[in-house]
Amino acid sequence: MIADEIWVDVQHIRDRAPLVHNITNYVVMNTTANALLAIGASPVMAHAVEEVEEMAGIAAALVINIGTLSSHWIEAMAKAMWKASQCGIPVALDPVGAGATRLRTETARLLIGKTPPAIIRGNASEIKALGDEEARTKGVDSTHASEDSLDAARALSDRTGSVVCVSGAVDLIVQGSAIIRIANGHPLMSRVTGLGCTATALIGAFAAVNPAFLKAAAHAMAVMGIAGEIAAEKAQGPGTLQLHFIDALHGLQALDISGRLKWTEG
């Protein structure tokens, strides 16, 4: 049933080839463009202040990733996000490195504060860096790292209205009181750069065809994990994993999803 819903989204992406506008970091531009093409979307990378609004205006989704920031990019990101909000285009935000430097933490907070994105996806440290303030005011101070990030994710979602996704061995996708956990994936995936960024890009593609953003984000994370498992079975290391992962996204079939999905709700 859930596998069927995921499969419907995949087919919609393949049929409609939604234009996904990415303002993303230099490290992953090539690999995320290839992942979007492999799943069936149509990626475009554009970051010039002069064109981001025009590009966002013709896109079906906008992906913002702060992995290699500089000041004129921040302005372009803010403009593109504002334009997307005006046009009702979903935004997926990846706050890469929030918590590691002030520039990243503050930029992520600034962008979220101006126009809250449909979906925020990060790892546990990044989400904690963005949600902790609220978590602390609630007096929550869990000893479990995962529960920590769950509290932070809920606080961040409550404050912004965004779906918040924490990726890890088990992915958490949170909005209000709703929570979905996905246990797909493979440890070798953490040895390939930019697979987190790829997840956020795929979330953009799924949000372009599915306006139920909690579901869209969870579907994207399930597809990431399942493609990663298929790839890991063929790979001899993180180098070959990267390509088999792209091949797996491209060749993904309904049975791959129904046979492998590890999804729990509530």
Add this chain to the structure above:
Amino acid sequence: MIADEIWVDVQHIRDRAPLVHNITNYVVMNTTANALLAIGASPVMAHAVEEVEEMAGIAAALVINIGTLSSHWIEAMAKAMWKASQCGIPVALDPVGAGATRLRTETARLLIGKTPPAIIRGNASEIKALGDEEARTKGVDSTHASEDSLDAARALSDRTGSVVCVSGAVDLIVQGSAIIRIANGHPLMSRVTGLGCTATALIGAFAAVNPAFLKAAAHAMAVMGIAGEIAAEKAQGPGTLQLHFIDALHGLQALDISGRLKWTEG
């Protein structure tokens, strides 16, 4: 006969390792550098206003690609193209996204207007965005997309004197009344990001060793398509295609060309 001419160019590239100076987009810098190395050329990426003229001055060809623009890059592109024209170095221009945003359309027009490149390569929409003005004044309004782009390509070539190449399932290479069609390639190639940009980079390498630019561009497109076919026979998807394509460029032999070439003139 034509296969022999293509093979002569490939051998010249391998023997001379021409320095190809690229000012290109972030997405494809790595993959186009690898494609140039695989065919036997010597790639260099340099975009700083302070050094592009010096670098263009020692290069055997210049490749300009507007795929991820920003304002100070446009200045560097214009300077490098002017220097190349002064030194008699061939320029291959890739107007990525012309027609999609004003910044890209206008930048492509500006660069072409200042110093017309030896060769312009784009997809049908991009070439139409640059050639249509003229096509429309001729009252041409074909119902066939390919004929549309052919008219636009001819108009653009007539106005600039450039060889114009429209890549697609069948590539068109046009200059004045001359036209070459190449039907090599594989559909899976369109699922890999940056293979259009790679085509333009290879055109630069071929133009570096063959001053008959109509031929040079067509030879490059034939080699692209043939390497893509060889790669597709070994690939399981767009991820593995990308690497087998690089391997195929590197391992290309005379028989691959003579046995696979689909070339028609006139």
Add this chain to the structure above:
Amino acid sequence: MIADEIWVDVQHIRDRAPLVHNITNYVVMNTTANALLAIGASPVMAHAVEEVEEMAGIAAALVINIGTLSSHWIEAMAKAMWKASQCGIPVALDPVGAGATRLRTETARLLIGKTPPAIIRGNASEIKALGDEEARTKGVDSTHASEDSLDAARALSDRTGSVVCVSGAVDLIVQGSAIIRIANGHPLMSRVTGLGCTATALIGAFAAVNPAFLKAAAHAMAVMGIAGEIAAEKAQGPGTLQLHFIDALHGLQALDISGRLKWTEG
């Protein structure tokens, strides 16, 4: 014995996952991040003037690569190197293209002059461009290219105190009167873009766990060459080589090193 020392460094990298801060060129950001992940380090790419000091301050090593320069990046590089020197964090510098344009030669000299890095790694032309001045004043004018670069490397090392590494068919690693030669590697490696940059990044990872920088640099070069040999045995060309190289770094075992090492001292 030496193989054992190399293996100890590899294990330390895998155990400690040192954070390696890279300010590097666009072409190789993805591939060097993947190489660092594959050997077991934790890479981060950050170049904004606003955050490089903060990032360098939490890193275990800093890698500076001038492969795609522009003016505001040079300022960020200088700031990060200064911060690293204040914190006692080792810096590995890659003067890509020194000798090719004035901007690159002068930037490399400027950065080295301000805060001499622990290790400088380049190819023979780059090291000659940086060391020649001294070599010439000594009246050294060898007819052998390799001896040329050895003199330049020694001159550069004497002037800066840095370990200087010249990579080639035989890598030279020099400091004062000490010299190590490593003859591992495979010719196909020169057909893959950015493997020189990858070497410098790995040197950063080894320097993060081994404060004897002459050894650290030599160990990194040995691991590069050995992983390249393993990859070349599985590859069909430079495309597949790239991935098998990453897999080989990830899967590297003590016996690979002891069985293949070609190391001579003095």
